[in-house]
Amino acid sequence: xxxxxxxxxxxxxxxxxxxxxxxxxxxxxxxxxxxxxxxxxxxxxxxxxxxxxxxxxxxxxxxxxxxxxxxxxxxxxxxxxxxxxxxxxxxxxxxxxxxxxxxxxxxxxxxxxxxxxxxxxxxxxxxxxxxxxxxxxxxxxxxxxxxxxxxxxxxxxxxxxxxxxxxxxxxxxxxxxxxxxxxxxxxxxxxxxxxxxxxxxxxxxxxxxxxxxxxxxxxxxxxxxxxxxxxxxxxxxxxxxxxxxxxxxxxxxxxxxxxxxxxxxxxxxxxxxxxxxxxxxxxxxxxxxxxxxxxxxxxxxxxxxxxxxxxxxxxxxxxxxxxxxxxxxxxxxxxxxxxxxxxxxxxxxxxxxxxxxxxxxxxxxxxxxxxxx
Amino acid sequence: xxxxxxxxxxxxxxxxxxxxxxxxxxxxxxxxxxxxxxxxxxxxxxxxxxxxxxxxxxxxxxxxxxxxxxxxxxxxxxxxxxxxxxxxxxxxxxxxxxxxxxxxxxxxxxxxxxxxxxxxxxxxxxxxxxxxxxxxxxxxxxxxxxxxxxxxxxxxxxxxxxxxxxxxxxxxxxxxxxxxxxxxxxxxxxxxxxxxxxxxxxxxxxxxxxxxxxxxxxxxxxxxxxxxxxxxxxxxxxxxxxxxxxxxxxxxxxxxxxxxxxxxxxxxxxxxxxxxxxxxxxxxxxxxxxxxxxxxxxxxxxxxxxxxxxxxxxxxxxxxxxxxxxxxxxxxxxxxxxxxxxxxxxxxxxxxxxxxxxxxxxxxxxxxxxxxxxxxxxxxxxxxxxxxxxxxxxxxxxxxxxxxxxxxxxxxxxxxxxxxxxxxxxxxxxxxxxxxxxxxxxxxxxxxxxxxxxxxxxxxxxxxxxxxxxxxxxxxxxxxxxxxxxxxx
Numbered sequence: 067x068x069x070x071x072x073x074x075x076x077x078x079x080x081x082x083x084x085x086x087x088x089x090x091x092x093x094x095x096x097x098x099x100x101x102x103x104x105x106x107x108x109x110x111x112x113x114x115x116x117x118x119x120x121x122x123x124x125x126x127x128x129x130x131x132x133x134x135x136x137x138x139x140x141x142x143x144x145x146x147x148x149x150x151x152x153x154x155x156x157x158x159x160x161x162x163x164x165x166x167x168x169x170x171x172x173x174x175x176x177x178x179x180x181x182x183x184x185x186x187x188x189x190x191x192x193x194x195x196x197x198x199x200x201x202x203x204x205x206x207x208x209x210x211x212x213x214x215x216x217x218x219x220x221x222x223x224x225x226x227x228x229x230x231x232x233x234x235x236x237x238x239x240x241x242x243x244x245x246x247x248x249x250x251x252x253x254x255x256x257x258x259x260x261x262x263x264x265x266x267x268x269x270x271x272x273x274x275x276x277x278x279x280x281x282x283x284x285x286x287x288x289x290x291x292x293x294x295x296x297x298x299x300x301x302x303x304x305x306x307x308x309x310x311x312x313x314x315x316x317x318x319x320x321x322x323x324x325x326x327x328x329x330x331x332x333x334x335x336x337x338x339x340x341x342x343x344x345x346x347x348x349x350x351x352x353x354x355x356x357x358x359x360x361x362x363x364x365x366x367x368x369x370x371x372x373x374x375x376x377x378x379x380x381x382x383x384x385x386x387x388x389x390x391x392x393x394x395x396x397x398x399x400x401x402x403x404x405x406x407x408x409x410x411x412x413x414x415x416x417x418x419x420x421x422x423x424x425x426x427x428x429x430x431x432x433x434x435x436x437x438x439x
Numbered sequence: 440x441x442x443x444x445x446x447x448x449x450x451x452x453x454x455x456x457x458x459x460x461x462x463x464x465x466x467x468x469x470x471x472x473x474x475x476x477x478x479x480x481x482x483x484x485x486x487x488x489x490x491x492x493x494x495x496x497x498x499x500x501x502x503x504x505x506x507x508x509x510x511x512x513x514x515x516x517x518x519x520x521x522x523x524x525x526x527x528x529x530x531x532x533x534x535x536x537x538x539x540x541x542x543x544x545x546x547x548x549x550x551x552x553x554x555x556x557x558x559x560x561x562x563x564x565x566x567x568x569x570x571x572x573x574x575x576x577x578x579x580x581x582x583x584x585x586x587x588x589x590x591x592x593x594x595x596x597x598x599x600x601x602x603x604x605x606x607x608x609x610x611x612x613x614x615x616x617x618x619x620x621x622x623x624x625x626x627x628x629x630x631x632x633x634x635x636x637x638x639x640x641x642x643x644x645x646x647x648x649x650x651x652x653x654x655x656x657x658x659x660x661x662x663x664x665x666x667x668x669x670x671x672x673x674x675x676x677x678x679x680x681x682x683x684x685x686x687x688x689x690x691x692x693x694x695x696x697x698x699x700x701x702x703x704x705x706x707x708x709x710x711x712x713x714x715x716x717x718x719x720x721x722x723x724x725x726x727x728x729x730x731x732x733x734x735x736x737x738x739x740x741x742x743x744x745x746x747x748x749x750x751x752x753x754x755x756x757x758x759x760x761x762x763x764x765x766x767x768x769x770x771x772x773x774x775x776x777x778x779x780x781x782x783x784x785x786x787x788x789x790x791x792x793x794x795x796x797x798x799x800x801x802x803x804x805x806x807x808x809x810x811x812x813x814x815x816x817x818x819x820x821x822x823x824x825x826x827x828x829x830x831x832x833x834x835x836x837x838x839x840x841x842x843x844x845x846x847x848x849x850x851x852x853x854x855x856x857x858x859x860x861x862x863x864x865x866x867x868x869x870x871x872x873x874x875x876x877x878x879x880x881x882x883x884x885x886x887x888x889x890x891x892x893x894x895x896x897x898x899x900x901x902x903x904x905x906x907x908x909x910x911x912x913x914x915x916x917x918x919x920x921x922x923x924x925x926x927x928x
Contacts, residue, residue: 372810424781425604432681
C-alpha cells in the first residue's frame with residue numbers, strides 16, 4: 067500500500083486530536099478550521115465533487131463555516147465513486163439494498179480514514195455506551211466483518227467488541243444465519259455468572275429475538291450493568307416496532323432498564339455514529355429527554371425537503387449531517403431521514419416514506435415488492 | 440382566515456338521523472382552514488345503511504328508465520362545468536387544502552372529468568358495451584338471438600377508492616346508476632370531499648336516485664365493517680395498491696363479482712419520423728400536459744417517454760425543449776405541494792443524475808431552479824424501466840429502435856395500462872399490435888394520455904357490461920307485452 071501523502075497525514079493528525087478531545091467540549095472555531103481544510107482537500111482530490119461545487123459557485127476560498135460546505139444526497143454514492151485517494155483504498159463499505167446489486171451505494175476508506183473512524187467509535191462508545199466504564203460480555207446479533215466485509219455496522223461492532231468487550235465477546239450471526247440458541251446459552255451463562263452483557267445488533271435482529279423469546283416463553287434477568295445497543299431500523303427484516311414498544315421488550319425479556327437501552331444511528335455514508343444520550347445522562351444523574359447527540363466533530367442540520375435550504379432549529383425536515391471523520395469522501399451528507407434538531411443533537415423520525423399512495427400510479431416501492439414476490 | 444365546513448361523507452337526508460357520532464378533522468393551508476366532518480362508522484351502521492340503500496333502489500332506481508338516468512347524470516355534469524356552481528367552487532378550495540394539488544390542477548381535472556361525462560358519451564358508452572341500452576329497462580328483441588334479452592345490474596355495489604384522484608368516485612357512481620345499482624363508496628382518507636358533493640348534486644336533481652347512494656370513510660382493513668358490506672353486496676369494485684387489493688379480494692365471498700383496478704403504469708413512445716422541428720413545440724407541450732395533469736399521480740400519466748434517435752430532433756434536444764414546456768406548464772397549472780418523502784425522492788434522483796452527467800454518462804438532467812416543481816431526465820438506452828418518483832418527474836429515454844423497447848416493457852406486464860404512441864410510419868401499427876398483446880389497455884396520442892373517454896374499457900374491463908347478468912328468452916313465440924322491436928327501439 068502506498069503511503070498516504072504528507073498533507074493528508076497532517077490533516078488526519080489534527081482531526082484525530084480533535085476527536086480525541088472527547089465529547090464534552092465545543093470548539094466551533096477549530097471545527098470550522100478543520101472542516102474547511104477537509105473540504106479543500108476533498109474539492110481538490112475528488113474531481114466530480116469539484117465540478118459539482120463549481121456549478122454552484124462554491125470554492126474553498128469562498129466558504130467560512132462548515133454549514134456552507136455543499137452536501138451530497140446519499141443516492142449519489144450509488145452512481146459515482148467519490149473518494150479522494152483512489153490508490154489507497156483499504157476498505158469499501160456498501161449500503162444494503164438487495165433488489166439491484168449494481169445500485170448499492172459504495173464508500174471507500176483509506177488506512178488513515180479508517181483510523182479516524184476507529185477513533186470516533188472509541189470516543190463515542192466510551193461516552194455514550196460505556197460511560198460507567200463497566201466491562202461487559204459483548205454479544206452481537208449481526209454478522210462479523212469476516213462474513214460481511216462491506217457492512218459498516220459489522221465493522222463498527224467488531225471495533226466495539228475489541229475495545230470494550232470481555233474476551234469471550236462474539237458475533238452471533240454466522241453463515242447459517244442467527245445462532246439464536248447460542249445467544250440463549252450465552253445469556254443464561256451470564257445470568258448464572260453475574261457477568262453483565264452488552265447485547266448489540268440490528269434493531270430487526272432484536273425484534274426477531276424478542277419474538278423467539280415470546281414463542282419459547284423465555285425471559286432473562288441479566289445482571290446489573292447489562293445494556294442494549296440497537297441500530298439500523300427494520301427495513302422489512304422484522305416487524306416494525308415503535309421505540310417505546312422496543313424499550314418495553316428490553317425490560318420484559320432481558321430485564322434491561324430503559325436508560326440502559328441505547329439506539330445508534332449509523333450510515334454507510336457517515337463514518338461517525340450518533341448515539342442516544344440515555345445512558346450517558348443516567349450515569350451522570352441527568353434527567354432529560356432522549357435524543358441523538360452530535361459528538362463535537364459532527365454537526366446536524368435540518369433542511370426543507372423541497373428546497374433543501376436549512377430550517378430553523380426545532381422544525382421538522384430532512385436531516386443533513388456533517389462529519390469530519392468523512393475525510394476521505396464527502397463531509398456533508400444529505401439524508402432522506404426526517405427529524406428535528408434539539409440542543410446539541412437531533413431526533414430522528416425515520417426515513418421519509420410515502421405513506422398512502424396519493425394516486426393510482428404504481429410506486430417504485432410497490433413495483434420493487436411485486437417483482438421480488 | 441377563511442374557515443370552510445365540509446362533509447367527508449354522504450348519506451341520503453332521510454338517513455342522516457342514523458349518523459350520530461362525528462369527529463372533525465382540521466386541515467390548514469395558508470389562509471384557508473377546513474373543518475372536515477367525518478362520521479364514526481360501525482358495522483351496525485353500515486348494515487342499516489345498506490339495507491336502506493337497497494330498499495330505496497327497489498322502490499325507485501330499479502324502475503327508472505335508462506333515459507331518465509342518463510339525463511340526470513348529464514345534468515349533474517353540466518352543473519359541475521358551470522364556473523359559478525357552488526359545489527365546484529367548494530372543491531376547488533377543499534381538495535387543494537387536503538391533497539396539496541394546486542387549484543389549477545383540480546379545476547382542470549374537474550373540467551376534463553365532467554366534459555367526458557355528458558349525455559352523448561354516456562349513451563356511447565352504453566351502446567359500446569351493451570349494444571341496446573334499453574335491455575336495462577325491459578326485454579328487448581335481439582336480432583342475433585332472435586329472441587328477447589333483458590339485462591340486470593347488481594342490487595348493491597360496494598366501491599373502494601384508495602386514492603385521491605378526484606374524478607374516480609364520480610365515475611363509479613355514474614356507472615352504478617347506469618346499471619341501476621345502489622352504491623356504497625368507501626373513500627380514501629386522502630380526499631373525501633369530492634364524492635359527497637357530487638352526490639349532493641344528484642340529490643338536487645333527483646332525490647330518489649341519491650337515496651340509493653352513500654359515501655363513507657373507514658380505515659381500510661376494518662374487517663367487521665367490510666364484512667357487513669360484503670354480506671349484502673352483489674359486486675365490489677376496488678381501486679388500490681397491489682397489497683390492499685389482494686387483502687380485500689381474499690375476504691370477499693366468492694358469489695360476489697369483483698372488478699379490480701390495481702395500481703398501473705403508463706408511458707409514451709415517439710418515433711423518429713415524428714421528431715421534427717416544425718412540430719416540436721406542439722409535441723413537447725402535449726407531453727408536458729400528459730405528465731402535469733394530476734401532477735402525474737394518475738396511473739394514466741406517463742413515467743417516461745421512449746424517443747427514437749435518428750430523427751430531425753434528437754431525444755436530447757427534445758428533453759431540453761420539454762424542460763421549457765414543463766416550466767411553462769408550471770406557471771399555468773402549478774404543481775402541488777409535496778410530502779417530505781415525495782420531495783426527498785425527487786431531490787435524491789436529481790443528485791444521482793447530476794453525478795451521472797458529471798461523470799460523463801449519456802444522461803441529461805433538467806430541473807426547475809428552486810424546489811422540485813418539475814424534472815426531466817434524459818437517459819440513453821435504459822436497461823430497465825425505472826418508475827418515476829412522479830410529481831412531474833419524467834424520463835426521456837433515447838433508444839435506437841423503437842421496437843426494441845418491447846422486451847423491457849414485457850417485464851412490466853401485470854402493471855401496464857396506457858401508452859401514447861406516435862411513430863409516423865408503418866411500424867406504428869406493428870407497435871400497437873405488440874403493445875396490445877403485452878396487455879396495454881389503452882393506446883392514444885401524446886397529450887391525450889390523461890383524457891380517456893367514457894367508452895374506454897377501463898383497465899381492459901368492460902366496466903358496465905361486467906356488472907350485468909342477463910336473461911335471454913330463446914323462444915320464437917312472442918310473449919306478453921314483448922314486441923319484436925327494432926334495435927334501440
